[in-house]
Amino acid sequence: MKKSLIILLVTLISFSCKKDFIDLQPISDMNAGNFYQTEKDMNQAVMSPYGSLRNLYNQSFIYVGEIRSDNTTFSWVPGNSKDMTSIDNFKDVLLSDNSFVLNLWNNSYNTILRSNIVIDKIDAVPFSDKKLQSQYKxxxxxxxxxxxxxxxxxxxxxxxxxxQLSVKDAYELGRAPTQEIYDFIVEDLKFAEANLPAVHVAADKGRVTVGGAKGLLSKVYMTMAGYPLKKGASHYALAEAKALEVIGMGQYSLVSDYKALFDVSKKNSSESLFEVQYKKGGTGTGSPWNNDFAPRFSNREVVLVGDKGGFNSPTPDMSKAYETSDPRKALSMSDSYVTVPGNKLITEKYVRKYYDVSFSFSDNDNNWIELRLADIYLLYAEALVRQNKQFDVALSYLNKIRQRARNSTGGGATILPDYLPFSSASAFSLAIEKERRVELAFENHRWFDLVRTERAKVVMSAEQLEQNGFPLGSWNDNMLLFPIPLQVIQSNPEKIKQNLGY
Incomplete structure (x- = not known):
């Protein structure tokens, strides 16, 4: 019998049952035949895809969003891990049997499966409140x-x-065109936008709201406007409109202090549109980044409790991207640390944006902010510039980001002065790109920004020269995509074909 289709055929279902949203725990091996009977059952079922996001944001998305880009690298790699270095160094061949790529694929389709279970089952469940039924869907x-x-x-x-697929259906499933997938994403987000509440009660804080749907839709349109679909002006206009709707809702605002964005005591702030929820305490729902990003051979001078991973280390170019005295740098990363004991300066860069004191090992309280208002401001400004209109409005939103950054330290206008009008749209776009890089550093945006704006070739060629000491060589756009995991192809070779270049 053929090997099963990796995660597409997964039937393991897990749910959660506590009252507080961020405390919800999975319960495995539940009898699905006796479940999905009540509103309470469906509420628990909805928690399952929320919970599975943690497996993706723990590490997988960091590999493709940050390490693949010019933002970060590894300060320490165990043994000779080509699975890790080939994502970071373009000179190493990124193979289709890469374990990190396979984990991303499997965990993503697991999340999709859990979402599909809710979508497939919920209409048959009696709800006293039809709006609540639509909200869960x-x-x-x-x-x-x-x-x-x-x-x-x-x-x-x-x-x-x-x-949900039968085995037979799964083996008939091939790769859908990119355009079809984006149309599907837009359809889902429009439904979400129409049926999500503006806010949740305190116990459900962290569940997605209409602002999250609008914000993600703006980002999707922005991506569709650029590479590879290149929809251009029509979709820049759609991205602009959705971003403006988020801004116009009035319920979101930039927090006054950049540092407060990542304070574990101030999660789900007024700036946040959607965060992946984590909670430490030995329950399996804590976040690992403070420990993962600490220099491998550091001591308590970097993290007080737990492991140190040497993972996702800022590149020299990332360090230089910050302007002099930009307070976001010291809050986001460090170029060195001083050993304790020994008082020796170690020039090793590390991310400090996600600082917390671990409960044990790598068990921290940080959420992952997937969407926040600063991102929307910058997307809005860029959408205007790409359409060659309202440069004054775009400039005002770009400067709002800088104003918040400098006000975080009370440094006055001499630190990060406002941008003045730009001489061209291209110069304006590059300034927005730079501001996105430092404002959203280590938040998984950089690689996809470079791809959609078709800047990856220029930027990554320079980064690879700095990192490896020699030029990248001939660029191939195949590098913009990752390989389809080998196990997935082997499970259904008639339907699943490999990306070009792998």
């Missing part, structure tokens, strides 16, 4: 759309799984 469709957005940007054409 909208949450599942948002989570499905978010996961597909990551998949299509990473792999290009991918299987479109829009329902």
């Amino acid at each position: 909208a949450e599942a469709r948002f989570l499905r759309a978010l996961t597909y957005f990551w998949l299509v940007r990473t792999f290009g054409d991918i299987p479109k799984v829009d329902r």
Whole structure:
């Protein structure tokens, strides 16, 4: 019998049952035949795809969003891990049996499966409140759309799984065109936008709202406008409109202090549109980044409790990207640390944006902010500039980001002065790109910004020269996508074909 289709055929279902949203725990091996009977059952079912996002944001998305870009690298690699270095160094061949790529694929389709279960089952369940029924479905469709957005940007054409599949159906499933996947994402997000609430009660804080759906839709349109679909002006206009709707809602605002954005005591702030929820305490729901990003051989001078990974280390170019005295640098990264004991200066860069004191090992309280208002401001400004209109409005939103950054330290206008009008749209676009890089550093945006704006070739060629000491050589656009995992192809070679160049 053929090997099963990796995660497309997964039938393991897990749910959660506590009252507080961020405390919800999975319960495995539940009898699915006796489940999905009540509103409470469906509420628990919706929690399942939320919970599975943690497996993706823990590490997989960091590999493709940050390490693949010019932002970060590894300060320490165990043994001779080509699985790690080939994502970072373009001179190493990125093979289709890469374990990190396979994990991303499997965990993504697991999240999609869990979302599809909710979508498939919920209409048959009696609800006293039909709006609540539509809300639960909208949450599942948002989570499905978010996961597909990551998949299509990473792999290009991918299987479109829009329902629970039989084994026979799964073997008939090939890779859907990128355009079809984006249309599917947009359809899901429009449904979510129409059926999600503006806010949740305190116990449900962290569940997605209409602002999250609008914000992600703006980002999707922005991506569709650029490479590879190149929809251009029509989709820049759509991105502009959705971003403006978020801004016009009035419920989101930039927090006054940049540092507060990443304070574990101030999660789900007024700036946040959607965060992946984590909670430390030995329950398996804590976040690992403070420990993962610490220099491998550091001591308590960097993290007080737990492991140190040497993972996702800022590049020299990332360090230089910050302007002199930009307070976001010291809050986001460090170029060195002083040993304790020994008082020796170690010039090793590390991310400090996600600082917390671990409960044990790598168990921290940080959420992952997937969408926040600063991102929307910058997308809005860029959408205007790409359409060659309202440069004054775009400039005002770009400067709002700088004003917040300098006000975080009370440094006055001499630190990060406002941008003055630009001489051209191209110069303006590059300034927005730079501001996105330092404002959103280490938040998984950089690689996809470079791809959609067709700046990856220029930027990554320079970064690889700095990192490896010799030029990248001939550029191939195949490098913009990751390989389809070998196991997936082997499970269904008649239907699943490999990306070009792998």
